[in-house]
Amino acid sequence: MKKTLTLAIAALLLSAAPATAQKTVSVPNSADEVVVWWDNSTAPHSNFETEDERINERRHVSHTSQTVFYLFKADPAKATGQAVVVMPGGGYSRISIKHGGFGMGEWFKENGITALVLKYRLPNGHPEVPLEDVRAAMGYLRDNAAKLGIDPSRVGVCGSSAGGHLAAYASNAIGGGERPAFSILFYPVVSGKFWFQNTFRNLLGEERTPAGHEAFSTDGMVDESTPPAMLILCDDDRTVLPENSMLYYQALKRHGVRASMHIYPSGGHGWAGNEKFKYTGEYRRALLDWLSALE
DSSP states (O other): OHHHHHHHHHHHHHOOOOOOOOOOOOOOOOEEOOOOOOOOTTSSOOOOOOOOOOTTTTOOOEOEEEEEEEEEEOOOOTTOOOEEEEEOSSSSTEEEEEIIIIIIIHHHHHHEEEEEEEEOOOOOTHHHHHHHHHHHHHHHHHHHTTTTTOGGEEEEEEEEEEHHHHHHHHHSSSSSGSOSSSEEEEEEOTTTTTTOOOHHHHHHTOOOOOHHHHTTEOOOEOOTTOOOEEEEETTTTOOOOOOHHHHHHHHHHHHHOOEEEESSSOOSSOOOOOTTTTTHHHHHHHHHHHHHHHH
């Protein structure tokens, strides 16, 4: 399956070419530092976005063409040495950056984990583009590990919904020493067999095929080198069915990879980083316990 994935990505890269730069938006944030990394005119590959970036009253960002790192730096007195790249969801049509991004970044920081919240370029039918942004974000954390007070071997990923797909995708498609040390997946999109999901349409484009859905289903990418994962979701999620997380968990266990899955009885979808979620205390305690056990 990984060979199939590699061939699919290679075919997509052959058609990549620079696109005209679009207007970008400033996103209100609580980060300690903001780093504008690159855009479609300077990154290795473009998502060929033709519209200007937009942000709505809920702080959902769409039509992204610029990659931005929002850094939430752990207090050195509390730092665990771990760091995480946070990828909010939004079905690959927008980035829901307020709770799933900044909310998570603030919480990680408060608990001694440096977080980089990633405003990634949406795929727009070019799945190599957001992966390229994740790789850059991880490289930034590792290259600046001494300044940030982190261990470069303990950089993981965290994603929710479509961001969960991206986190799992990065956990398997990025190899060698660049691979994430761990992944935290909130109600992730996993399998393209759920054809109704708009996420795969936005990832692969209107001309997607069943073969493309299979190639980018992250449960089929798992092998013995996949990093440990914690999956967190609700039983009553009707946006991304719980079967997605189950498929990824089962794949991890088939290959002997450490994994933990926490399913809460209610709450639906889209609550990562939102203090109003009923089981926030429970999942956060479980997550910190799991992260400390990775030592």
